[in-house]
Amino acid sequence: MKATEKYRRVFGSMSHLKESMPWTMGLSNIVEFLVWEPQRILGVSKKQYVRQIIEWATAPELKDKEVEEIESIVSKKLNHKMSESEQLETYSKQTMGICSAREAVRRITFFSEEYLNKELDIFLSLCSDNYLDQFYGQFMRFEQGASWSTHGNSGIFEASTELKAMYMDNLAYNHQSNLLVANELKFNGRKNPDQLLKYCLMYEHLLEKGFIDKGAKFLLLFIGGSALESNKQCLVDRELALCHKRPKKYQYLLRQELLDIVDCLEVASITWQSLIEFNNCYLAENSLCQVEQKLLQGFNQSLQSKSFMHLSR
Structure with a gap:
């Protein structure tokens, strides 16, 4: 049984992006993210962690020691390593090596793009349809007033779609308006050199598998520390130039079917600071229930605490 089949058997699956996930x-x-990337908790890879413990436990000077004594010595060495790597300032640079639980939480909370992805997943899944209408309405025209469903890069998404060619961050789908929005997060970095074409590949795959309807409009929205170049054709031309330079590697991105999708693709960007400002305007201009007020205020507070809001100044 394939891994995807095992996952679907245990956790279920979905057949269309219009399906809402809780x-x-x-x-x-978040649990999946930490389980599959234990280095986020350990500070080093699981293999490196195990190897370090073995090296300590099999040191020549411990050859004739009792298990309890070896355990005590290894524990002291481990605590010393964790103490060495721990930082006591919120935005101190990350050090390498095994880290304590407190240091792991600091790194993930303030420095991890993947963790921010998970925060955005929860935020968008709780946002009202009206909020998403107004937010995405900044970037393209569509029929408003319908329901949205959002999907993070979860195990259920991967096991259901069996999309292997690329990893997306978050998708928002409006079935009635037949609109797909791909939210691509950048902690404070740049667009990947083949990212537009990769997202068109994802669109093609979702369409072939029946997860979106034929003719769905497609918006690729970059959210990051700085605004993306607004000329889509220039972005596409650079990606195509890269692919033509390395045709063996990128031949699968040069198919005419993908280029047809590129022609219909809308590309936009917004900075994290502008997202915070949009949320503040939405709070001020709309009569919201207390739950949505707390949702927007809390997400703004989290964004304002991230390292890119402080270290880039």
């Missing part, structure tokens, strides 16, 4: 799935996605 916001609590965002919590299980």
Whole structure:
């Protein structure tokens, strides 16, 4: 049985992006993220961690020691390593090596793009349809007033779609308006050199598998520390030039079917600071329930605490 089949058997699956997932799935996605990337907790890879413990435990000077004594010595060495790597300032640079639980939480909370992805997953899944209408309405025209469903890069998404060619961050889908929005997060970095074409590949795959409807409009929205170049054709031309330079590697991105999708693709960007400002305007201009007020205010507070809001100044 394939891994995807095992996953679907245990956790279920979906057959179309119009299906809404519970916001609590965002919590299980965080668990998945930490389980599959234990270096986020350990400070080093699991292999490096195990090897270090073995090296300490098999040191020549411990050859004739009792297990309890070896355990005590290894524990002291481990605590010393964790103490060495721990930083006591919120935005201190990350050090290498095994880290304590407190240091792991600091790194993930303030420096991790993947963790921010999970925060956005939960945020968008709890946002009202009106909020998403107004937010995405800044970037393209579509029929408003319908329902939205959002999907993070979860195990259920991967196992259901079996999309292997690329990893997306978050998708928002409006079935009635037949609109797909791909939210691509950048902690404070740049667009990947083949990212537009890769997202068109994802669109093609979702369409072939029946997860979106034929003719769905497609918006690729970059959210990052700085605004993206606004000329889509220039972005596409640079990606195509890269592919033509390395045709063996990128031949699958040069198919005419993908280029047809590129022609219909809308590309936009917004900075994290502008997103915070949009949220503040939305709070001021709309009569919101207390839950949505707290949702927007809390997400703004989290964004304002990230390292890119402080170290880039």
